[in-house]
Amino acid sequence: MDMRPVITAFKASPDRGRGLARDMAVRWALEEIGLDYDVQLLTFEELKASAHRALQPFGQIPTFQADGVALFESGAIVLHIAEQGPGLLPVEAAARARAIAWMFAALSTVEPPIVERSMAILLEREEPWFTARQALLDRRVRGRLAELSARLGDREWLEGDFSAGDLMMVAVLRRLKGADLLEGEPRLDAYVARGEARPAFQRAFAAQFAVFEASEGVAP
Amino acid sequence: MDMRPVITAFKASPDRGRGLARDMAVRWALEEIGLDYDVQLLTFEELKASAHRALQPFGQIPTFQADGVALFESGAIVLHIAEQGPGLLPVEAAARARAIAWMFAALSTVEPPIVERSMAILLEREEPWFTARQALLDRRVRGRLAELSARLGDREWLEGDFSAGDLMMVAVLRRLKGADLLEGEPRLDAYVARGEARPAFQRAFAAQFAVFEASEGVAP
Numbered sequence: 001m002d003m004r005p006v007i008t009a010f011k012a013s014p015d016r017g018r019g020l021a022r023d024m025a026v027r028w029a030l031e032e033i034g035l036d037y038d039v040q041l042l043t044f045e046e047l048k049a050s051a052h053r054a055l056q057p058f059g060q061i062p063t064f065q066a067d068g069v070a071l072f073e074s075g076a077i078v079l080h081i082a083e084q085g086p087g088l089l090p091v092e093a094a095a096r097a098r099a100i101a102w103m104f105a106a107l108s109t110v111e112p113p114i115v116e117r118s119m120a121i122l123l124e125r126e127e128p129w130f131t132a133r134q135a136l137l138d139r140r141v142r143g144r145l146a147e148l149s150a151r152l153g154d155r156e157w158l159e160g161d162f163s164a165g166d167l168m169m170v171a172v173l174r175r176l177k178g179a180d181l182l183e184g185e186p187r188l189d190a191y192v193a194r195g196e197a198r199p200a201f202q203r204a205f206a207a208q209f210a211v212f213e214a215s216e217g218v219a220p
Numbered sequence: 221m222d223m224r225p226v227i228t229a230f231k232a233s234p235d236r237g238r239g240l241a242r243d244m245a246v247r248w249a250l251e252e253i254g255l256d257y258d259v260q261l262l263t264f265e266e267l268k269a270s271a272h273r274a275l276q277p278f279g280q281i282p283t284f285q286a287d288g289v290a291l292f293e294s295g296a297i298v299l300h301i302a303e304q305g306p307g308l309l310p311v312e313a314a315a316r317a318r319a320i321a322w323m324f325a326a327l328s329t330v331e332p333p334i335v336e337r338s339m340a341i342l343l344e345r346e347e348p349w350f351t352a353r354q355a356l357l358d359r360r361v362r363g364r365l366a367e368l369s370a371r372l373g374d375r376e377w378l379e380g381d382f383s384a385g386d387l388m389m390v391a392v393l394r395r396l397k398g399a400d401l402l403e404g405e406p407r408l409d410a411y412v413a414r415g416e417a418r419p420a421f422q423r424a425f426a427a428q429f430a431v432f433e434a435s436e437g438v439a440p
Contacts, residue, residue, distance in 0.1 A: 053370075053371075057367055057368065057371035058325070058364070058367050059367070060329075068314050069314045069318075070318075071317055071318065072321055072325070073321045073328060074324075074328075075328055076317065076323070076324040076325075077321075080320075093289065094287075094288050097291055097296065098289075100296050100300075101291050101292055101293045103296070104293035104295040104299075105278070105293050108294075108327045108328060108331070109278055109293065112332045112335065112336070115332065116336055123356075124353075124356075127353070129347070129348065129349030129352075129353065133344075133349065136344075147279070148278075150273075150277070151273075151277035
């Protein structure tokens with residue numbers, strides 16, 4: 001890439017600097033590839049304004065712009081970044097396709113029950129059905145985690161070397177932080193910790209945490 | 221591709237031949253590219269057996285095997301097929317990346333509230349909260365549809381020519397058949413009809429319907 005990419009992120013992220021917003025995977029991918037980038041921070045009002053909707057039809061973050069490429073959807077952005085340099089996608093065609101399959105598995109199979117559970121906590125806590133239903137949602141998440149853990153087994157990463165598939169899967173599993181569900185699957189817990197230990201993850205985490213600090217005006 | 225691809229599908233699809241199972245998008249992509257394929261039909265018991273789990277860690281359909289490539293996740297399979305021939309991905313890099321962004325948008329942004337709504341109907345119909353909660357789920361789906369419709373506007377397809385992004389988006393929107401929600405967005409309703417009118421869609425639909433007919437042992 002010739003031009004320095006520009007991504008968008010929350011000016012005041014609701015996750016309070018825990019790196020759970022969707023810019024985190026994009027920052028991490030950029031760090032893995034070794035690409036410097038700029039960040040444009042948006043308020044919730046700016047997210048829903050037509051200028052941003054032209055880039056992101058659903059009024060969300062992140063977006064990505066570089067070299068005449070304008071993208072939305074963190075999965076698509078991470079895949080695009082992964083295609084720009086070595087480190088996130090195997091060169092061999094069959095292995096490359098499998099790394100991409102794990103990206104889709106993270107976003108389309110593992111994440112939906114996790115997000116559904118978080119959304120219920122966020123939006124349905126006052127509803128009369130909340131407690132009874134939460135048990136059902138926990139069970140669905142646990143089912144997916146058990147299947148993923150069985151597949152991971154004693155491997156370090158999902159397939160051979162670390163890939164964009166692992167990056168996206170770890171980013172998705174991190175949404176369970178504090179939920180006391182990941183802890184029930186020690187192999188997945190250790191897998192997430194391996195992802196978080198990567199220097200590129202740590203640089204990305206620090207960058208998004210700095211945004212939170214600035215928005216709070218407090219020291220860490 | 222040298223070898224004829226083999227995909228997996230339900231032996232007895234719960235959608236009763238309406239083409240709403242996840243093999244439909246894969247069949248459609250293969251037809252758009254003009255690739256013949258074989259289908260291995262699996263019972264629910266076979267889906268959960270270890271032989272299939274080796275191919276599909278979550279015990280679902282579809283899978284795809286050809287030329288030493290073994291894949292799961294309909295999004296990853298459609299993307300892989302789209303890369304094999306002209307017709308589903310633009311050649312120009314920026315346009316190609318945007319078509320892929322729409323694939324992720326379909327599966328990661330538009331589909332989750334649609335599936336959550338269907339799952340509630342399937343699994344929570346007897347729960348005391350069902351009716352009250354369904355109104356909330358309908359509202360979430362309507363919100364996404366309104367945003368997508370605003371973006372589509374009077375375009376024929378999401379970006380220029382028909383792409384894998386449209387294929388996946390139409391496949392996702394078709395899950396609302398019979399839900400009386402798509403009808404509230406005439407532009408999306410017409411968009412889905414344009415997708416369904418494509419000869420490749422019709423061949424794919426007929427192929428999956430033939431499986432349903434055989435499983436029922438009845439004439440259409």
